[in-house]
Amino acid sequence: MTNMLVTEGFEELKDYxxxxxxxxxxxxxxxxxxxxxxLWAVSIRGGMIYIQNMALNQQKGYAIRPELASDEMITRAGGEILERYRISRGVGGAQQALEHLVRYPDSRLVRHPT
Structure with missing residues (x-):
């Protein structure tokens, strides 16, 4: 069983x-x-696939055109997001992510314009 975060409706079953x-x-x-x-979040908006790690940052992520969404490109996207926060790609990375949240608690907050 996977942990999935569904944040908005899908226009088509294909998007889901x-x-x-x-x-x-x-x-x-x-x-x-x-x-x-x-906690990986994946959504499709405006014809692009957006990938985020919600435990690290809810504002920044990686965008991929659907026709380029090969396993290699998805691996690159996930690895890039982890490396951006100096999180190991291996098993120890989850502990590093937790330490990141403790050190920078505001990094995962969504800031809405006022």
Missing amino acids: EICKRVGDYLHQKYPGTPALPH
């Missing part, structure tokens, strides 16, 4: 299937630990 495939692949490739899994 793409997001599910990308999310499942990221959870397989970069799972974190059973006690502290990475």
Whole structure:
């Protein structure tokens, strides 16, 4: 079973299937630990696939055109997001992500314009 975050409706079943495939692949490739899994969020907006790690930052992520969403590109996106926060791609990365949240608690907050 994967941890999936659905943040908004899907215009088509195809969009859901793409997001599910990308999310499942990221959870397989970069799972974190059973006690502290990475929380990957995948959405499609404006014809682009957006990938985020919600535990690290809810504002920044990685965008991919659907026709380029190969396993290699998804791996690159997930790894880039982890590296951006100096989080290991291996099992120890989940502990590093937790330490990041403790050190920078505001990094994962969504700031809405006022």
